[in-house]
Amino acid sequence: xxxxxxxxxxxxxxxxxxxxxxxxxxxxxxxxxxxxxxxxxxxxxxxxxxxxxxxxxxxxxxxxxxxxxxxxxxxxxxxxxxxxxxxxxxxxxxxxxxxxxxxxxxxxxxxxxxxxxxxxxxxxxxxxxxxxxxxxxxxxxxxxxxxxxxxxxxxxxxxxxxxxxxxxxxxxxxxxxxxxxxxxxxxxxxxxxxxxxxxxxxxxxxxxxxxxxxxxxxxxxxxxxxxxxxxxxx
Amino acid sequence: xxxxxxxxxxxxxxxxxxxxxxxxxxxxxxxxxxxxxxxxxxxxxxxxxxxxxxxxxxxxxxxxxxxxxxxxxxxxxxxxxxxxxxxxxxxxxxxxxxxxxxxxxxxxxxxxxxxxxxxxxxxxxxxxxxxxxxxxxxxxxxxxxxxxxxxxxxxxxxxxxxxxxxxxxxxxxxxxxxxxxxxxxxxxxxxxxxxxxxxxxxxxxxxxxxxxxxxxxxxxxxxxxxxxxxxxxxxxxxxxxxxxxxxxxxxxxxxxxxxxxxxxxxxxxxxxxxxxxxxxxxxxxxxxxxxxxxxxxxxxxxxxxxxxxxxxxxxxxxxxxxxxxxxxxxxxxxxxxxxxxxxxxxxxxxxxxxxxxxxxxxxxxxxxxxxxxxxxxxxxxxxxxxxxxxxxxxxxxxxxxxxxxxxxxxxxxxxxxxxxxxxxxxxxxxxxxxxxxxxxxxxxxxxxxxxxxxxxxxxxxxxxxxxxxxxxxxxxxxxxxxxxxxxxxxxxxxxxxxxxxxxxxxxxxxxxxxxxxxxxxxxxxxxxxxxxxxxxxxxxxxxxxxxxxxxxxxxxxxxxxxxxxxxxxxxxxxxxxxxxxxxxxxxxxxxxxxxxxxxxxxxxxxxxxxxxxxxxxxxxxxxxxxxxxxxxxxxxxxxxxxxxxxxxxxxxxxxxxxxxxxxxxxxxxxxxxxxxxxxxxxxxxxxxxxxxxxxxxxxxxxxxxxxxxxxxxxxxxxxxxxxxxxxxxxxxxxxxxxxxxxxxxxxxxxxxxxxx
Numbered sequence: 001x002x003x004x005x006x007x008x009x010x011x012x013x014x015x016x017x018x019x020x021x022x023x024x025x026x027x028x029x030x031x032x033x034x035x036x037x038x039x040x041x042x043x044x045x046x047x048x049x050x051x052x053x054x055x056x057x058x059x060x061x062x063x064x065x066x067x068x069x070x071x072x073x074x075x076x077x078x079x080x081x082x083x084x085x086x087x088x089x090x091x092x093x094x095x096x097x098x099x100x101x102x103x104x105x106x107x108x109x110x111x112x113x114x115x116x117x118x119x120x121x122x123x124x125x126x127x128x129x130x131x132x133x134x135x136x137x138x139x140x141x142x143x144x145x146x147x148x149x150x151x152x153x154x155x156x157x158x159x160x161x162x163x164x165x166x167x168x169x170x171x172x173x174x175x176x177x178x179x180x181x182x183x184x185x186x187x188x189x190x191x192x193x194x195x196x197x198x199x200x201x202x203x204x205x206x207x208x209x210x211x212x213x214x215x216x217x218x219x220x221x222x223x224x225x226x227x228x229x230x231x232x233x234x
Numbered sequence: 235x236x237x238x239x240x241x242x243x244x245x246x247x248x249x250x251x252x253x254x255x256x257x258x259x260x261x262x263x264x265x266x267x268x269x270x271x272x273x274x275x276x277x278x279x280x281x282x283x284x285x286x287x288x289x290x291x292x293x294x295x296x297x298x299x300x301x302x303x304x305x306x307x308x309x310x311x312x313x314x315x316x317x318x319x320x321x322x323x324x325x326x327x328x329x330x331x332x333x334x335x336x337x338x339x340x341x342x343x344x345x346x347x348x349x350x351x352x353x354x355x356x357x358x359x360x361x362x363x364x365x366x367x368x369x370x371x372x373x374x375x376x377x378x379x380x381x382x383x384x385x386x387x388x389x390x391x392x393x394x395x396x397x398x399x400x401x402x403x404x405x406x407x408x409x410x411x412x413x414x415x416x417x418x419x420x421x422x423x424x425x426x427x428x429x430x431x432x433x434x435x436x437x438x439x440x441x442x443x444x445x446x447x448x449x450x451x452x453x454x455x456x457x458x459x460x461x462x463x464x465x466x467x468x469x470x471x472x473x474x475x476x477x478x479x480x481x482x483x484x485x486x487x488x489x490x491x492x493x494x495x496x497x498x499x500x501x502x503x504x505x506x507x508x509x510x511x512x513x514x515x516x517x518x519x520x521x522x523x524x525x526x527x528x529x530x531x532x533x534x535x536x537x538x539x540x541x542x543x544x545x546x547x548x549x550x551x552x553x554x555x556x557x558x559x560x561x562x563x564x565x566x567x568x569x570x571x572x573x574x575x576x577x578x579x580x581x582x583x584x585x586x587x588x589x590x591x592x593x594x595x596x597x598x599x600x601x602x603x604x605x606x607x608x609x610x611x612x613x614x615x616x617x618x619x620x621x622x623x624x625x626x627x628x629x630x631x632x633x634x635x636x637x638x639x640x641x642x643x644x645x646x647x648x649x650x651x652x653x654x655x656x657x658x659x660x661x662x663x664x665x666x667x668x669x670x671x672x673x674x675x676x677x678x679x680x681x682x683x684x685x686x687x688x689x690x691x692x693x694x695x696x697x698x699x700x701x702x703x704x705x706x707x708x709x710x711x712x713x714x715x716x717x718x719x720x721x722x723x724x725x726x727x728x729x730x731x732x733x734x735x736x737x738x739x740x741x742x743x744x745x746x747x748x749x750x751x752x753x754x755x756x757x758x759x760x761x762x763x764x765x766x767x768x769x770x771x772x773x774x775x776x777x778x779x780x781x782x783x784x785x786x787x788x789x790x791x792x793x794x795x796x797x798x799x800x801x802x803x804x805x806x807x808x809x810x811x812x813x814x815x816x817x818x819x820x821x822x823x824x825x826x827x828x829x830x831x832x833x834x835x836x837x838x839x840x841x842x843x844x845x846x847x848x849x850x851x852x853x854x855x856x857x858x859x860x861x862x863x864x865x866x867x868x869x870x871x872x873x874x875x876x877x878x879x880x881x882x883x884x885x886x887x888x889x890x891x892x893x894x895x896x897x898x899x900x901x902x903x904x905x906x907x908x909x910x911x912x913x914x915x916x917x918x919x920x921x922x923x924x925x926x927x928x929x930x931x932x933x934x935x936x937x938x939x940x941x942x943x944x945x946x947x948x949x950x951x952x953x954x955x956x957x958x959x960x961x962x963x964x965x966x967x968x969x970x971x972x973x974x975x976x977x978x979x980x981x982x983x984x985x986x987x988x989x990x
Contacts, residue, residue: 057982085900096895100644112637113900
């Protein structure tokens with residue numbers, strides 16, 4: 001397996017007046033292609049900062065972020081937009097579907113930003129929502145909306161799926177279904193999945209667990225035999 | 235604590251609150267400013283007429299002796315009277331200015347309004363009280379001497395005072411519409427200054443009880459044959475000219491500001507409702523933490539109240555102080571009045587109060603709606619409206635439409651209210667623009683029509699009243715010209731009675747009447763033609779009969795209407811001299827028109843006016859109109875920007891999250907800007923198309939109410955039509971550009987945090 005994401009001595013500081021907050025303090029890690037990675041940490045540990053940096057929503061103070069051999073930290077705004085479009089499939093806690101578009105249209109919307117030849121219905125089918133293609137987000141349940149959002153992220157055929165508390169707004173049963181879907185994507189389709197969460201149970205299902213605290217890496221653990229999400233005790 | 239919250243909220247949403255303030259201010263500013271101008275004219279002129287005790291009417295007679303006075307006094311209705319000799323003179327200057335002299339026996343009616351010098355003394359044999367505008371034009375001052383020539387007399391007097399007269403607010407020669415203060419003026423003198431012992435008084439100023447019609451009836455019943463004519467105040471040339479001018483200002487002062495303030499109010503109220511709707515969750519939180527409904531409502535109602543209040547008050551004060559000052563200078567070049575002060579009307583206050591009350595009511599209603607819900611519901615954002623696929627989406631081509639089109643279509647469908655407001659705003663602005671440009675075109679059309687399509691002469695020679703027929707014929711031959719007779723008539727149909735004009739015209743290529751489409755029409759020697767507007771006002775058409783008489787004569791004649799012509803500035807009858815004599819009326823030419831350029835003077839000719847003079851006087855007269863049109867265009871554009879920006883801002887706040895999501899997903903800023911632009915352009919296009927007929931209607935109403943003598947058809951030239959379109963769309967794109975920075979600066983991370 002080849003390394004697809006690498007953080008090298010990444011620092012991120014926020015200045016507010018004289019006060020300097022170190023949100024990311026000399027962070028180093030790598031993620032391999034097709035890995036199912038869980039980033040764990042308590043509130044305020046720097047999980048979101050890490051995700052924003054990786055997703056191209058924010059830029060580093062110092063250090064390097066290498067994705068697919070590209071130095072993301074050196075990108076300007078336009079290049080970042082391009083990077084997000086091609087490399088990152090976001091999955092948000094609150095789904096963030098476009099309320100004006102049907103499920104199918106939300107998925108097919110991706111054709112407007114990346115040059116991919118996909119069939120929206122097939123992608124919806126892969127998340128089990130073929131029958132809901134013409135429904136609007138407001139007509140779907142939370143779990144269904146999150147599945148549409150996964151379909152939308154996958155449709156771009158991105159380098160990685162970046163999930164920010166993807167089950168945070170769902171009940172545990174639905175959450176398991178979503179996580180299972182993501183794990184399948186990683187196992188069967190060799191998609192790199194990065195999940196940011198504070199839910200430690202998920203660690204057992206990950207290929208790699210990165211724990212962060214106070215903006216620093218606390219530990220990086222590689223599971224030789226990760227459990228199936230459905231086998232976890234919630 | 236809540237007031238702290240309010241201040242912070244205002245700071246956070248400063249553009250929206252600024253636009254609330256601006257709309258309240260601009261609405262009232264324009265309303266009170268334009269209104270203050272026309273109300274100011276009215277107040278000033280009324281005050282002036284009252285201060286100087288302007289005559290209620292004038293009785294003209296060749297010899298107003300003591301017996302005549304006794305008879306008028308016996309009429310009963312007469313409350314006050316004063317006789318004077320009014321005579322035309324020429325002052326001793328190089329350009330032979332015409333000065334009308336008033337030898338007065340007393341001066342308590344239509345009093346001379348003194349500006350400088352000593353008060354008018356009716357026993358002063360040596361003094362003259364002179365028209366201040368004329369004196370200013372000639373550089374004369376109190377103490378200077380001036381010489382007048384009239385009817386073989388020559389008198390030299392010392393200027394004792396300078397001032398104005400209520401009978402000369404508007405004072406122009408018969409030959410030009412625009413007064414030239416260098417060429418024309420008036421003067422008051424004591425009857426003792428008259429060079430003969432007996433003064434042949436010819437005008438009697440009267441004040442009377444009851445209506446002028448009533449007075450005239452009594453007068454003609456008792457004194458028929460003893461006097462030549464009676465003119466009531468409303469028909470006096472100065473009074474009627476100024477009141478027509480005021481009518482013009484009033485009609486613009488009525489329609490335009492009303493349209494303007496309606497749009498401003500509409501957008502203001504929309505904005506306030508929206509701002510409160512955006513505070514939904516906060517209202518829930520306040521309620522959940524135990525705030526009373528009453529204090530929550532008070533808090534939100536006071537949001538807009540202060541801004542609207544301050545904006546309205548500033549508008550009320552600044553509007554009348556500034557806008558009228560733009561118009562008055564050009565008006566005071568035409569009219570002579572001692573004071574030009576903008577005035578206030580309680581109407582302005584009522585309108586401002588209405589605006590404030592409406593904004594209170596709307597915000598009260600908006601908060602009440604939210605606070606009436608259970609806090610548990612309010613604390614969560616309102617459930618998004620469920621979209622459904624409508625008719626259009628089921629059509630085959632829907633799938634082939636771009637995301638941009640689909641998104642915008644659905645967004646507009648989901649936010650019908652916002653869409654409607656934007657469209658109404660654009661309708662208002664483009665209607666105002668159409669109206670402004672239509673006025674511009676109308677004024678130009680009028681000039682072209684009157685001075686190019688109807689009148690083709692180069693010079694018009696005004697015939698002296700005392701000229702003999704042979705003198706007239708000699709001049710006409712010499713300049714190879716054609717004679718015209720122009721006069722004032724009173725015309726009556728079964729439905730109405732109107733003052734209008736008479737043009738007696740023999741076949742000439744120099745004056746060619748046209749129809750409303752500017753096509754020349756032939757009026758045969760035995761035919762009578764009536765102007766379109768006069769026909770409309772009288773409710774008559776071809777084949778009908780009208781009754782009329784020449785002013786100053788009481789011989790009524792009846793004629794059948796054979797043709798209808800149209801004329802932009804003169805309404806009345808056209809007939810030939812042959813027809814006139816058939817009717818047993820005297821043919822007395824008043825002017826000679828010629829294709830030659832006449833510079834020299836002839837016996838029997840009072841003045842020569844070139845076409846160029848006339849068009850340039852017209853240009854001067856319309857100067858204040860141009861100004862108004864520019865102001866209209868400016869404010870309409872400003873309003874358009876505020877409306878579009880404001881509604882754009884509102885919708886931006888509502889879709890911020892979506893835009894942020896799209897941005898995170900990888901949409902480029904340009905694509906997002908186009909997304910917003912598309913909707914803007916759609917609404918602008920719809921508003922523009924609907925605004926055209928609305929503007930046309932407003933324009934038609936304006937021309938319709940522009941006074942009895944004007945006849946202008948509402949139209950807009952292709953160039954100006956294009957310009958209206960360009961301005962409207964350019965503003966729409968400009969507003970869109972203002973949002974591009976917002977899209978660039980949009981905080982993606984922040985927008986994604988909040989739950990749905």
